[in-house]
Every structure is written in C-alpha cells, then in structure tokens.
Amino acid sequence: MEKHEMICICCPRGCRLNVAAEGGEIKEISGNRCRRGETYAKEELTHPMRVVTTTVQLNGGKIPMLPVKTSKAIPKALIFDCIDCLRDVSVDAPAAIGDVIIKDVLGTGADIIATRTIGKRD
Amino acid sequence: MKNVDIVIVGGGPAGLAAAVSAKRHGADSILILERDASLGGILNQCIHSGFGLHRFKEELTGPEYAQRYISLVEELEIPYLLGTTVIDITHDRKVTAVNSEDGVIEIQAGAVIMAAGCRERPAGAINIYGDRCTGIYTAGTAQKFVNIDGYMLGKKIIILGSGDIGLIMARRMTLEGAEVKAVIEIMPFSSGLNRNIVQCLNDFGIPLYLSHTVTSIKGDKRLESVTVAEVDQSLKPIKGSEREVECDTLLLSVGLLPENEMSKRADVVLSGVTGGAVVNERFETSTPGIFACGNVLHVHDLVDYVSEESERAAKYAVDFVRGRTYAESDIQITPGSGVRYTVPFKINPHNIEDNLVIRFRVSTRYSDKRIRVLINGEPVMSRLEPALVPAEMQTAVISREKLNAIPDIRDIVVEVGD
Numbered sequence A: 001m002e003k004h005e006m007i008c009i010c011c012p013r014g015c016r017l018n019v020a021a022e023g024g025e026i027k028e029i030s031g032n033r034c035r036r037g038e039t040y041a042k043e044e045l046t047h048p049m050r051v052v053t054t055t056v057q058l059n060g061g062k063i064p065m066l067p068v069k070t071s072k073a074i075p076k077a078l079i080f081d082c083i084d085c086l087r088d089v090s091v092d093a094p095a096a097i098g099d100v101i102i103k104d105v106l107g108t109g110a111d112i113i114a115t116r117t118i119g120k121r122d
Numbered sequence B: 001m002k003n004v005d006i007v008i009v010g011g012g013p014a015g016l017a018a019a020v021s022a023k024r025h026g027a028d029s030i031l032i033l034e035r036d037a038s039l040g041g042i043l044n045q046c047i048h049s050g051f052g053l054h055r056f057k058e059e060l061t062g063p064e065y066a067q068r069y070i071s072l073v074e075e076l077e078i079p080y081l082l083g084t085t086v087i088d089i090t091h092d093r094k095v096t097a098v099n100s101e102d103g104v105i106e107i108q109a110g111a112v113i114m115a116a117g118c119r120e121r122p123a124g125a126i127n128i129y130g131d132r133c134t135g136i137y138t139a140g141t142a143q144k145f146v147n148i149d150g151y152m153l154g155k156k157i158i159i160l161g162s163g164d165i166g167l168i169m170a171r172r173m174t175l176e177g178a179e180v181k182a183v184i185e186i187m188p189f190s191s192g193l194n195r196n197i198v199q200c201l202n203d204f205g206i207p208l209y210l211s212h213t214v215t216s217i218k219g220d221k222r223l224e225s226v227t228v229a230e231v232d233q234s235l236k237p238i239k240g241s242e243r244e245v246e247c248d249t250l251l252l253s254v255g256l257l258p259e260n261e262m263s264k265r266a267d268v269v270l271s272g273v274t275g276g277a278v279v280n281e282r283f284e285t286s287t288p289g290i291f292a293c294g295n296v297l298h299v300h301d302l303v304d305y306v307s308e309e310s311e312r313a314a315k316y317a318v319d320f321v322r323g324r325t326y327a328e329s330d331i332q333i334t335p336g337s338g339v340r341y342t343v344p345f346k347i348n349p350h351n352i353e354d355n356l357v358i359r360f361r362v363s364t365r366y367s368d369k370r371i372r373v374l375i376n377g378e379p380v381m382s383r384l385e386p387a388l389v390p391a392e393m394q395t396a397v398i399s400r401e402k403l404n405a406i407p408d409i410r411d412i413v414v415e416v417g418d
C-alpha cells in the first residue's frame, strides 16, 4: 500500500489529507473535514482536474479584458493547451456572466464561459 | 448639505453586503461612494475561482461573487456614485467626497460604514538595498495590469513574499507565458493558503524558498537581477548564502494594510496589531455612529466572512440611525497565548442577539492544538485543530445561552493551548 500526503484544494480551508491507496484505489483517508476531500484524493491520484481561469480580449468594452473560466474542471495536463486555445480569442462587447465563448473546449465537455458582465464603452 | 441615513465608503464586497443588509433592515436612505469606475472592489481583479463556497455553496470567481451582490444592489435600487473618492469624514459624520461630475460633495450621514478595504504594503515600505529601476511592482498592481488592463509585465519573474496574491500571480504570469523563477519567503512558512501553494506553485513546478529573502536589486533602467539569500532564525541574511538570480520583474507580495487614513481624521481609535479600528460586537468604532467591516477592519482570507460581517455591521448602523441604544461594551476580549488579535475587541454580553462570533488569527504555526475561549478563567469552548496557520482566519462561536448562563462576565480570553 502506498501512503500519500496531500492538500485538498476543493476550498480555501485546504485540509491536509493522509491517504493510503493501492492501485489508485483509496483504502484509508483521514484529515478531510468534508466528503469532497475523498473525491479530490481519488481524482488527484488517478486523473487530476483543475478549473482554468484566464482572460480574453473584449472589443469595445468598458474594460479591455473579459475574465473567463472553464465551466467545470478539465484534466490538469490540458491547462496549457486550454490557455493556447484562448490566446488569440477576442469577443465583442457587451458580455454577460455565463456567455459561452468556446463550446466543449479540447473535447473536455467543458465550455469556456464569461465570468463578468461588462457593458459597451460609451 | 445633503442628509443620508447610511453612507457607505467603498463599493467592494463589504460595502455591497452592508448596503443590501441596511436596505433589508429598513434604512430609508443609503448611498455607496466608490472610488473606482465599477462596483466590486478587489474582486474584479481576482479572476481565479475560490469565492463563495460558504455563502453560495459553489465555487465562484471574484467577479461572479461580486456580481451576485451588484445585482442585489441594482434590484433593491440602492443609490451609488462611482468614480467618487471620499476625502474626509468628521467625528460627527460629515462626509466629504469628490468626483469629476459634481466636484465636491458634502453629506451629513446618520451613520457611516467604513468599507474601504486595504492596500498593499508599497515597495518603499520594505527596504531593499540597490538600484532603483523599473520592473518592480506590488503583486496586486500586477494583477490589475494583467487581468483588467491586459498588459504583460515581464518575462522572468521573481516574487518576494508568499501571500495569496503573490501565489495567485505566480500561476497567472506562468499561464501568460512568463517564467516565474521562484517565490521567496522570509518566514519558515508561507503566509498564503495551502491550496494556493498546491494549485499555483506545485502544479507548475515553481519553487518556494522558505527562510529566504531578496537582499539587493540590480538594474540600470530595467531590473536585471536580484540577490537572494537564506536567513537565520532572527531573519538576518546568512553570509555566503547569497545567489544572484537573473530576472526582469520583481513582484512584492508582502502584506496588506487596512486603508484607514480617513478613520483617523474621524478620531477612530485603531489597533496597532490589525491596523483597523477597535470595534465592539456591533462593529462600531470608538467614534459613535462610525462602523467598520471587511478588509478595512482586518485583512480577511475569505470574502464569505467579509459579506457576513458587513451584513451584521449594517444592521447595527441602522439601529444607530433609529436611536436604539445599547449597553456599553466594556468587557475586553483578550488575545491569549498564541493569538494575535480578536475581532470584536470588546463586547457587552447583553448586546449579543444570537451568537457571539469571534474572529481571530494565530501568531504562528501549530499542529494538534486546541482553540479555547475562557470566560472568567473557565473554558466555555474548546476545539482540537490538526493544523493552525497565521494565513487562515479562525472563528470561535459562543451561543447566547452559554453567555447568559454566566452571571458576571469580567473577562474573555481566546487562546491556543494543549
């Protein structure tokens, strides 16, 4: 059995987890103050996932940059590919929270969505 | 001069939550004064996720969290002025603000809620020997440049200080194509949240050097390199451990200071520890009718608690305007061993309507210790904590029933113990 120490990143409490696992299967876990810690530990051992946040250009908006995020976590290994997809993307103002900027980014099932409502420049 | 019941200084999460709560508690007139061109405060530049888990039971980004409250302010038709900076507040609550449209605005407030947030310790406040060149920014300024204005600041980056803003910026700059060479922290532990060390540094292989500092800066016009050295237990650089590291940008993430220049003018007594006002259980400062909440009161790690605190502060501000009186809060809450400060600083148990919520920070790292609250020397709350770090704000809650069961409360102590 392998023992792992990890920090749960599900919320800012950052619980310190002690995990005993065998072949990606969790046998014992302690230190988590909620159920999400268990799911996190399992995912982290087999296929770590992250929500990606960045910005895209906003044309004609009150603010030049529109913050965006993946609508759900995507594989950690795809973070840089995801950022690359967005590098030359620009959208026209106005933008609203939840606007889909790219559908099903990199075939992950996650959309890139706007996280701020920004009006047109006067 | 215009009369307004509740004047709120700052339209960040603290000011927004206070405004919504004041309205719900029936305030007749409310006005939010915000210096920036939009409501939302620091949250607008915090585009990462990690906000709102307590409040909304989902993980939002900063702008999304802010929008929830901005929408409420709009729905409740609470008036606000943008691009408007408050420049003076008197002890009898005359508020002076300026903006480009109206010039000077003077308001007589029934109550004032200070919600102006905090600012970063500026570069000059930490003295580093060497050249004065460009390429040195505070981490929060860098965050605004990158996330709001869309400017990239440099290619090879060193971050001094491991506060959350520094950690978040390490990841952000990496994603934007820069090489973040290291995060340097003078203390033997990080001042940022653990989750940020994992997802901002470890995920990208960015090294964190604990017990290290930057001892000198070199650069003709633009920064060219910094000298990094290890420090001993008294935080003095160890001779011979110096190393020169090439970089074009140095980000400083060395702490936040509550923004309280104005409070001082209104005779508000400030704490030497938090830099914020000394408040009672109603979040009222030493100047009657002036209340404080959010980062202007004490630096928060979680915005959820900012919202909660501000809602409560606003309720009492409305009470003040209505002339409701409370017993004097003359019982001190004393930070005991291992505790840096508490908010509130003093209370009167008769004034507590639901629970007494004490927020505090520990002074150093502890593992497997108990948080204890003692009243008249007797423990009334005790909780075992596997890990305590100064970066995380702690909470202790004492129910009203428990408080009322103690007939003659003389002193309250919050401490870390075995």
Ligand SMILES: Cc1cc2nc3c(=O)[nH]c(=O)nc-3n(C[C@H](O)[C@H](O)[C@H](O)COP(=O)(O)OP(=O)(O)OC[C@H]3O[C@@H](n4cnc5c(N)ncnc54)[C@H](O)[C@@H]3O)c2cc1C
Pocket (backbone or CB within 6 Å): A012, B009, B010, B011, B012, B013, B014, B015, B033, B034, B035, B036, B040, B041, B042, B043, B046, B049, B050, B051, B052, B084, B085, B086, B087, B115, B116, B117, B118, B140, B143, B164, B165, B168, B259, B293, B294, B295, B296, B299, B300, B301, B302, B303, B304, B306
């Ligand atoms: C980089 C960073 C990362 C963070 N990460 C997280 C996280 O992951 N999760 C989480 O829950 N919390 C996080 N926080 C904490 C949270 O964002 C803050 O605690 C919260 O924003 C504080 O709210 P506030 O309203 O007190 O201050 P601010 O948001 O700073 O708002 C204060 C407002 O007052 C205005 N103001 C100041 N002076 C004046 C004046 N004289 N006149 C008029 N207006 C004025 C300012 O313009 C500003 O809009 C983070 C904070 C930072 C900086």
